[in-house]
Amino acid sequence: xxxxxxxxxxxxxxxxxxxxxxxxxxxxxxxxxxxxxxxxxxxxxxxxxxxxxxxxxxxxxxxxxxxxxxxxxxxxxxxxxxxxxxxxxxxxxxxxxxxxxxxxxxxxxxxxxxxxxxxxxxxxxxxxxxxxxxxxxxxxxxxxxxxxxxxxxxxxxxxxxxxxxxxxxxxxxxxxxxxxxxxxxxxxxxxxxxxxxxxxxxxxxxxxxxxxxxxxxxxxxxxxxxxxxxxxxxxxxxxxxxxxxxxxxxxxxxxxxxxxxxxxxxx
Amino acid sequence: xxxxxxxxxxxxxxxxxxxxxxxxxxxxxxxxxxxxxxxxxxxxxxxxxxxxxxxxxxxxxxxxxxxxxxxxxxxxxxxxxxxxxxxxxxxxxxxxxxxxxxxxxxxxxxxxxxxxxxxxxxxxxxxxxxxxxxxxxxxxxxxxxxxxxxxxxxxxxxxxxxxxxxxxxxxxxxxxxxxxxxxxxxxxxxxxxxxxxxxxxxxxxxxxxxxxxxxxxxxxxxxxxxxxxxxxxxxxxxxxxxxxxxxxxxxxxxxxxxxxxxxxxxxxxxxxxxxxxxxxxxxxxxx
Numbered sequence: 191x192x193x194x195x196x197x198x199x200x201x202x203x204x205x206x207x208x209x210x211x212x213x214x215x216x217x218x219x220x221x222x223x224x225x226x227x228x229x230x231x232x233x234x235x236x237x238x239x240x241x242x243x244x245x246x247x248x249x250x251x252x253x254x255x256x257x258x259x260x261x262x263x264x265x266x267x268x269x270x271x272x273x274x275x276x277x278x279x280x281x282x283x284x285x286x287x288x289x290x291x292x293x294x295x296x297x298x299x300x301x302x303x304x305x306x307x308x309x310x311x312x313x314x315x316x317x318x319x320x321x322x323x324x325x326x327x328x329x330x331x332x333x334x335x336x337x338x339x340x341x342x343x344x345x346x347x348x349x350x351x352x353x354x355x356x357x358x359x360x361x362x363x364x365x366x367x368x369x370x371x372x373x374x375x376x377x378x379x380x381x382x383x384x385x386x387x388x389x390x391x392x393x394x395x396x397x398x399x400x401x402x403x404x405x406x407x408x409x410x411x412x413x414x415x416x417x418x419x420x421x422x423x424x425x426x427x428x429x430x431x432x433x434x435x436x437x438x439x440x441x442x443x444x445x446x447x448x449x450x451x452x453x454x455x456x457x
Numbered sequence: 458x459x460x461x462x463x464x465x466x467x468x469x470x471x472x473x474x475x476x477x478x479x480x481x482x483x484x485x486x487x488x489x490x491x492x493x494x495x496x497x498x499x500x501x502x503x504x505x506x507x508x509x510x511x512x513x514x515x516x517x518x519x520x521x522x523x524x525x526x527x528x529x530x531x532x533x534x535x536x537x538x539x540x541x542x543x544x545x546x547x548x549x550x551x552x553x554x555x556x557x558x559x560x561x562x563x564x565x566x567x568x569x570x571x572x573x574x575x576x577x578x579x580x581x582x583x584x585x586x587x588x589x590x591x592x593x594x595x596x597x598x599x600x601x602x603x604x605x606x607x608x609x610x611x612x613x614x615x616x617x618x619x620x621x622x623x624x625x626x627x628x629x630x631x632x633x634x635x636x637x638x639x640x641x642x643x644x645x646x647x648x649x650x651x652x653x654x655x656x657x658x659x660x661x662x663x664x665x666x667x668x669x670x671x672x673x674x675x676x677x678x679x680x681x682x683x684x685x686x687x688x689x690x691x692x693x694x695x696x697x698x699x700x701x702x703x704x705x706x707x708x709x710x711x712x713x714x715x716x717x718x719x720x721x722x723x724x725x726x727x728x729x730x731x732x733x734x735x736x737x738x739x740x741x742x743x744x
Binding site: 245302325392404408409410413421422426428 | 559561562565628630633636655656657658659660664667668671672673674730
C-alpha cells in the first residue's frame, strides 16, 4: 500500500515529516526525562518491594479482566452502532463516548451513585446481601471497564464500517443465519480492529486512576493499583514514584510488544 | 504597592476577562505607536489568556506586586477563603489567590519553583521539606486541629468509639500513613491500643471525608474542622485519645515572594485576632 502512495522511495514530504517529528519528540521526551531523572541506585529496592509487586500484580490482573469484559460487551455494542438502520444511533454513539470526555473522578462519583451501597442498584444489593462493591477489586475492574469500553467500541466500530459488507450479504444469501454470519464472516473481517481496540482498552485500564481512587478506594493488595501506588509515592518519595512509573510503562510496553508480534501481525 | 504596578495588574485582569481585547492596553501602547508593538501586546494578552485557562497551578504571569499567592492545605479551604476576602477588604488594592491541595503536593510544587508567596501546611513535617530547601523563612504555628470520628448521617454502622475501627465487618476509611491525617491516625490508634481494619487508605483528608459523605463507609477518622465543614451529611464523635495527636499547622512566607511585605501582611492577618476568630469558627484550636 505504501508503494502506491510514495514514489520517491522513503522520501517524506517536509510538510508531514516535520509535524510528525515534533509529535514524536513531544510524546517521547517527557518519558526520556523520567528515565534520566529516576534514581537507578534505589531501583532494586523500590521495584522489588512488596507494595510495588502487589500493586503491579493487581494492575495486570484487573486490567486484563477489564479488557476481557470490554471485548465481551464492546464488540456487540460496536456491531449495533455500525448498523445504519438503527434509529437514534448518532445519539447513542455520542452518549457512549461520554466517558472519554468525563473526568475519570466524575466517572467514579457516577459509579458511586449507581453501584455504591446507597446507590440506585447498589443500595438494594446491599440491603439484600450485605455486600457492597466499593473497596473491592470488583470495583477496580468496574471503574476500568467504565473508562476503557468506549475506546474498544470506537475502534471496532471503525473497523466494522470499513469492512466490505458484501461478504456478509453473500453469506446471508447462501443461507447462513445472522449469528453465523457474524461469527464466521464479520468477526474474522474485523479481527485486527478488535485486537487494536482490546490493546487500547487494556492500556487505558492499566493506567486508570481517577475513577478507581474515587469508586474503589485505595488499599494495598485489594484496590491499590500501580497508578495509585505512584500517586501515593509522590507524597513522600517522589524518586520512588519515578521508578514505579517506569516499571508500569515497561510492563505495558513489554506486553504490547509481545502481543503485537504473535497476535496482531496484520496491523 | 507603586502605581504603575497596580495599573498593570488591573489591565492584565481585564484582558483575562475579555478574550482577545488588545485595546485593553491603551496606557502602554499609546507610548509606542508602531503596529508591531501592538501585535506584540496582543500576543502577550493571548499568552496571558492561555496562562489563565491552562491549569490550576498559580501563575505569576498575570500577577504583580499587589497580588499574594497562598498555597494552603486542603483542610484550610473554607476558613482561608473567608480570611482572604476580609484581608482584601482591609488591605485595599490587594488580591489574594489561593491554591488548596494536599500539603505534600503543594510542598513539592513549591520546591520545584511554583510561584507562591505564602505556604500554610497541615503538618510541621511537610513544612520542613520546604524550609529545608531554603525556600521559606522561619514558620509560625498558627492553628491546631484534632482528629474526630466522622460517621454518615444517622450513624448506619452504629459506631460508638475508636474500638469499632477494629471491627472487620464495618466499612472504615482512614488517611494513608504517608499524609498528615494518616500519621495522626496511627498515633491515636497506638495510644488507644486499637488495631484498625480499614477498607481504604485515602490520599487526603477530604477524600476520606467524601467516603463518609457518600455513605460508603461506616466511619472515618478526619479532622474536627472537616466534620464541621461537611454540614448535615456527617456527624462527629469525639474520643479521648484524639488529644494525643493534635496536629499543628505552620505558616511561612516564601523567600521567592515577589512582594515580601504583602506576603508578611497576609501572614500577620492570619495570626491576628480577626484571622484567628475565623479559624476558630471553622473548628480550629489555638496551637
